[in-house]
Amino acid sequence: MNEPSSRHAGFAPTRWSLVLAAGKHADAPARAALAELCAAYWYPLYAYVRRRGHDADAAADLTQGFFARLIERNDFAAADRERGRFRAYLLAALRHFLADERDRATAEKRGGGAAPLSLDFERADSKWHQEPAVDETPERAYERGFAHELLDRALGRVERDYGARGEARAFAVLVRTLTAPGDAPYRELAAELATSEGAVKVAAHRLRERWRAALREEVAALVDDPADVDDELESLFRALSG
Amino acid sequence: MTTRTCHRCGTAFEPTRSPHGLCPKCLIGVGMRDADEVAPAPQGVAPTLASIAPAFPELDLVELIGQGGMGFVFRARHRELERDVALKLLAREHAVEPSFAERFRREARTLARLSHPGIVAIFDSGERGGWFYLVMEFVDGANLRHLMQSSRVEPKQALSIVSQVCAALQYSHDQGVVHRDVKPENVLVDREGRVKIADFGLARLADRDRGALALTGSQQVMGTLHYMAPEQWEHPQAVDHRADIYALGVVFYELLTGEMPLGRFDAPSKRVEIDVRLDEVVLKALAKQPERRYQQASHVQTDVDTIARSAAGERAPAPPPAASAPSPTLATGAWLAVALVATVLVCTSVALWHVARIHFADDVPERNGWWGAALGLGLGGLVAGITAHARLQRREDYARAYAARGLNWLDGAWALLACGGGVGLACAALSKPNHPATETLWLVSNLCLLVGALTWLLRRLAGWNAARRERAHAPRQPTPPLDAAQDPGARTATGDGRLFLFSLVFFVGVSLLCDALTRAVSWFAFASEAAGDGLESIALFVPMPVLFGLPGVLAGWHLLRLGSRTDGAWSRPKLSGFDAVIALFGISAAFHLVTATQLEPGTFPWWSVLTQGVLRAALTAACTWRRWSWWPRVAPLA
Structure with a gap:
């Protein structure tokens, strides 16, 4: 969780709907919001570009160029259909951008001058090399990467929340029960936290509730219509299916 | 770079990449809609009809009619017999242990022995094409979950359903089969309103397969969680038929109110207009301790039927409540x-x-x-x-x-x-x-x-x-019944009444002792002339109260201490049995002290009443102190 986004993540998530509401002629706050969202979810885009066969330098250039155009002009009309959901919109816009770039085959315009975001491509490259060398489509890599970023952000928020209340240790211990509530070794966890088994079960349940709330909040920030949260979660769930 | 396979959902993931080394898919699963209520798609995708048809030549597969954590259910038609059947396939990934096949066969044989109109019959079972399968009676209707979702279940209908479920459960319990997974999804209702319970004992198969609950994936466990009796959480292997009665209680509550009895839940009659006598039945079925529950499903049925009959008898001629309210x-x-x-x-x-x-x-x-x-x-x-x-x-x-x-x-x-x-x-x-x-x-x-x-x-x-x-x-709060302090249901119904009784026993015992003590002291202080009592009356009045008072004190004190200290079910969040004792002593002390002021100072009754008042005031103080020092607390985390 050392992504550029982490310094914002403790607060309520930036809302994609804010950007949408601002429309084409985005004002400064909307632009800042878009920049922040991009900064949070740029790695999946980078991974997508890499999967498309670009090398590290080209991918870094393209990603940065894409953000420059997105944040400055935000004119990917072709992606408008997907506007309701940030994840889908981002990918559609990137595809559109890559197609444009190929047509022009010119690199000099990329970035349009100063880079709008400071992105750590070196780290991204090493992260990329840690990815499994499985045969997967660029789209899939993007979806999976996106899901991971989202989970990182949401869990980071919950963790900082616990930390702020001086319960970092409880979090570190209980987080293991998040995905395995039924058969978690509550007795051992209770011993580790020097409390009763019942109290651990209750605390684990609360953590689960908090996690659920944080995750849904994070996803709600990325869709225009709150009713889409479940759909979006389901898409991510499918994206992660083996 | 290492990858790991999540033992719940079977997905491969990289622990180094995922937050805290947790399976990302399961993490998302927690946040999904109704994760706590409805089991979403299990691992793997349902097989197509074409892919399984060759394994079942005697059946015409019609459609997939359901899927859950345990596998898939198809509607099919038996060619020879020309009747509709349901084909249940158990997902292959469940059968990882070599002993699974043997246990599956054993369970199927047990199920086949169950023959009751309220239980879905098993026609055939075995292993084909890599699937473990059961061919079952096809029930043309819906399960209770769908029924509740599509329309409100009338109380009368709910009573009829619960009564039928009780009959079926009692039959299977008599046969030594515990369902272990009673929930609305497993209770089917056909078009005539007849109830049939499905999936008997399959949960046990699942439980044993991989420890307690792992097999069916986190979502499935979550779906079933709220129907699980507390002891099923704690000792899944040592569960008896009373776990089914608890689950039945949850289903009953849900049928009546449309909600789950979670956290601090109301008695059903507070949520909806129903006979208040049903509260007692539901709360007794939902008792945390198995020994406080109904001991037999048939007992629930008897009570439900009695209420249903009397309701039918009494309510029919009654005017609609809205008109005369x-x-x-x-x-x-x-x-x-x-x-x-x-x-x-x-x-x-x-x-x-x-x-x-x-x-x-x-x-x-x-x-x-x-x-x-x-x-x-x-x-x-x-x-x-x-x-x-x-x-x-x-x-x-x-x-x-x-x-x-x-x-x-x-x-x-x-x-x-x-x-x-x-x-x-x-x-x-x-x-x-x-x-x-x-x-x-x-x-x-x-x-x-x-x-x-x-x-x-x-x-x-x-x-x-x-x-x-x-x-x-x-x-x-959607809190599952994990902890005694979080589960007030049983407590309100029985615990407080009992505590009150213990308090009274204790109070009466102490009062008798106080009386004996005061009499003895007054006799010594005022001699028999002033007191009007002879030695013979002392001989009668002192030992008797001691004889009756002492056991009362000892028993009452022990139970109060036990209740306040160890068993959360006997104490309210804000009140304990000690409060009753404190109040009783406080009132009686005040009564005696006020009365003493009305009497002539220096005479026998004055002295006696004052002594009683002081004694009781001291007891009030002592109980107050004990109450706070024994107050149960849940240890705070970290």
Whole structure:
């Protein structure tokens, strides 16, 4: 969780709907919001570009160029259909951008001058090399990467929340029960936290509730219509299916 | 770079990449809609009809009709027999242990032995094409979950369903088969309203396969979680048929109210308009400790059937409640009027008794006649009051009007008694001292105050208290019944009544001991002339109270301590049995001390009453101290 986004993540998530509401002629706050969202979810885009066969330098250039155009002009009309959901919109816009770039085959315009975001491509490259060398489509890599970023952000928020209340240790211990509530070794966890088994079960349940709330909040920030949260979660769930 | 396979969902993931090394897919699963209620798609994708058809040549597969954590269910038609059947395939990934096949066969044989109209019959089972399968009776209808989602289940219908489920469960329990996974999804209702329970014992298969609950994936576990009895959480292998009764209780509650009995839940009659007697049935089925639950499904059925019959008998001619529903004011007035009449009758009887005692001190037959009349009047007043209130309570419209105000008749009674007692005491203080009428007034007022205080205590403690009102307005937390402190259901129904009883036993015991002590002390201090008591009366009055008081004290104290200390089910979040004892002692100490001020200083009764008052005040203080030092606390985390 050392992504550029982490310094914002403790607060309520930036809302994609804010950007949408601002429309084409985005004002400064909307632009800042878009920049922040991009900064949070740029790695999946980078991974997508890499999967498309670009090398590290080209991918870094393209990603940065894409953000420059997105944040400055935000004119990917072709992606408008997907506007309701940030994840889908981002990918559609990137595809559109890559197609444009190929047509022009010119690199000099990329970035349009100063880079709008400071992105750590070196780290991204090493992260990329840690990815499994499985045969997967660029789209899939993007979806999976996106899901991971989202989970990182949401869990980071919950963790900082616990930390702020001086319960970092409880979090570190209980987080293991998040995905395995039924058969978690509550007795051992209770011993580790020097409390009763019942109290651990209750605390684990609360953590689960908090996690659920944080995750849904994070996803709600990325869709225009709150009713889409479940759909979006389901898409991510499918994206992660083996 | 290492990858790991999640043992719940079977997805490969990289622990180094995913947050805290947790399976990302399961993490998202937690946040998904209804993750806690409905089991979403299991691992893997349903096989196509074409892919499994070759393995089942005798069946015409029609469609996939359901899928859950355990596998997939298809509707099919048996070619030879020309009847519809359901084909259940158990997902292959479940069968990882070599012993699974053997156990599956054993379970199937057990299931095949169950032959009951309320249980889905098994026709065939085995292993084909890599699937473990069961061919079952096809039920043309819907499961309870769908039924509840599509329309509201009427209370009458709910009673009929629960009764049928009870019959089927009792049959299977008699055969030694525990379902272990009773939930709305497993209760099927056909078009004629007949109930059939599916998936008997399959949960056990799942449980054993990989420890407690791992097999069916986190979502499935979550879906089933709320129907699991507390002991099923703690000792999944040592569960008996009473776990099914708990799950039945959850289903029953859900059927009646449309909600799950989670966290601080209301009695069903507080959520919907139903017979209040059903509360007791539901709460008893939902008792946390198996030994406090119904011990047999048939007992639930008997109670449900009794209520259903009496409801059918009583309700049919009754006018619709909306038309005749009284306003809350009228209803409250009725309650208060009944309480007033009963109180006046009882007070008059006490006054009569006292006046007769003074006036006919020398004429014993006359006095006894008056005493009989007083007793009759008092008892008559009590019985009439309680009966009238019970009748009102049974009328739903009145009960509802009270619930709307958060009142019940005990409120009226204690308020009246307290007011009457206060006014009486004030009048007695202003009246001529030592006049028989003043004395009578004094006695009656004190009695009113004491009974009023006891009534208030009863109201607070006996599960009829304002906490219900609070609960109705409190935010409902979807907390599974994990911890005693979080599960007030059983507590309100039985625990508090018992605590009150223990408190009384303890109080009476201590009072008897106090009495014996005071008598002994007064005898030594004032000698027999002043006390009017001889040695023979001491010999009678001291050992007897000790004989009866001591066991009461010991038993009461032990139970109170046990209740306050170890078993959360016996204590409310804010009240414990000690509060009852403290209040009782406090009231009696005040009573004795106030009475002592009315007596001639230096005489025997003055001395005795003062001693009693001081003793009781000391006991109040001691109990208060013990109460705080034994107050149960949940250890805070980290």
